[in-house]
Amino acid sequence: MSIAVRDLVHIYHPGSPLQTKALDGVTFEAERGSWVAVVGHTGSGKSTLAQHLNGLLLPTEGSVSVDDIQVRHGEESLRKVRQKVGLVFQYPEQQLFEETVFKEVSFGPRNWGFQAGRLEKSVEEALELVGIGEDLYEANPFRLSGGQKRRVAIASTLSSDPDYLVMDEPTAGLDSPGRRQLLGLLSDLKKLGKGIIHITHDMELALGLADSILVLDEGKSTLWGPPGVILGELLERDIRGLVIPDLVRFAGRLRDLGFEVPLTWEPKILAEAIGRSHGR
Numbered sequence: 001m002s003i004a005v006r007d008l009v010h011i012y013h014p015g016s017p018l019q020t021k022a023l024d025g026v027t028f029e030a031e032r033g034s035w036v037a038v039v040g041h042t043g044s045g046k047s048t049l050a051q052h053l054n055g056l057l058l059p060t061e062g063s064v065s066v067d068d069i070q071v072r073h074g075e076e077s078l079r080k081v082r083q084k085v086g087l088v089f090q091y092p093e094q095q096l097f098e099e100t101v102f103k104e105v106s107f108g109p110r111n112w113g114f115q116a117g118r119l120e121k122s123v124e125e126a127l128e129l130v131g132i133g134e135d136l137y138e139a140n141p142f143r144l145s146g147g148q149k150r151r152v153a154i155a156s157t158l159s160s161d162p163d164y165l166v167m168d169e170p171t172a173g174l175d176s177p178g179r180r181q182l183l184g185l186l187s188d189l190k191k192l193g194k195g196i197i198h199i200t201h202d203m204e205l206a207l208g209l210a211d212s213i214l215v216l217d218e219g220k221s222t223l224w225g226p227p228g229v230i231l232g233e234l235l236e237r238d239i240r241g242l243v244i245p246d247l248v249r250f251a252g253r254l255r256d257l258g259f260e261v262p263l264t265w266e267p268k269i270l271a272e273a274i275g276r277s278h279g280r
Ligand SMILES: Nc1ncnc2c1ncn2[C@@H]1O[C@H](COP(=O)(O)OP(=O)(O)O)[C@@H](O)[C@H]1O
Pocket: 012, 013, 020, 021, 022, 040, 041, 042, 043, 044, 045, 046, 047, 048, 049
């Protein structure tokens, strides 16, 4: 069970002066129960890719399939895909449209035909998971703070109980406790067997959390693999706009000098390895 993307090309406004090739041959796979991070500089195609994963955009060339359902024109295939894959937009304002928080978060489950009891339950559970209390159920989503809007946008995706969650820069606009809470929630959802596709420009976050990392550069999937492999590659060649954590650079430098230390971004692991190499 996975989302499989093969040689995906996306061209905006084909044949017009505004023609832009936003994706140029992207291949990767995101399984249920795993966490894939998609990283790349601004304009590398991350948000365009996100919108392909639940059929908001359709391939110019190549293919996207979700649990073996092809994402293509046709109401039935798109409906199935959208029920399986929840997308949280980069900007919550792109997603919110109802007058109250409760209505906003019930839109999905209502659309999928959840029965009355289950509908309320799923809405309340989703809001609780993101830390929005009953006092805000009747609030206008547009009047909320940036962080609260983002939580409501996430809840409105969770309430439909999708098998995959695509989050486009979900930690933007959240303070540090909010970030930690959200990342903890995503870890829990992964443990429950959901596929997490986390779009971020924060390499350190990706290295620390993902099972696999896809690096996009100018719409191409230039790197794809587990964090350890990606790290090695990143040290070999510079990729525009990607910041390699200082500690990793330091570990790489130590290795060049002949120290037997792992390429790691975690201070504790590096310190222990240095201790060992000094016989402590
Ligand atoms: N709706 C659109 N119409 C035309 N070009 C677009 C549109 N959305 C994005 N682009 C272009 O596609 C490329 C990739 O953009 P995007 O997917 O938003 O990248 P990212 O999310 O990595 O910043 C950029 O060159 C951007 O200007």
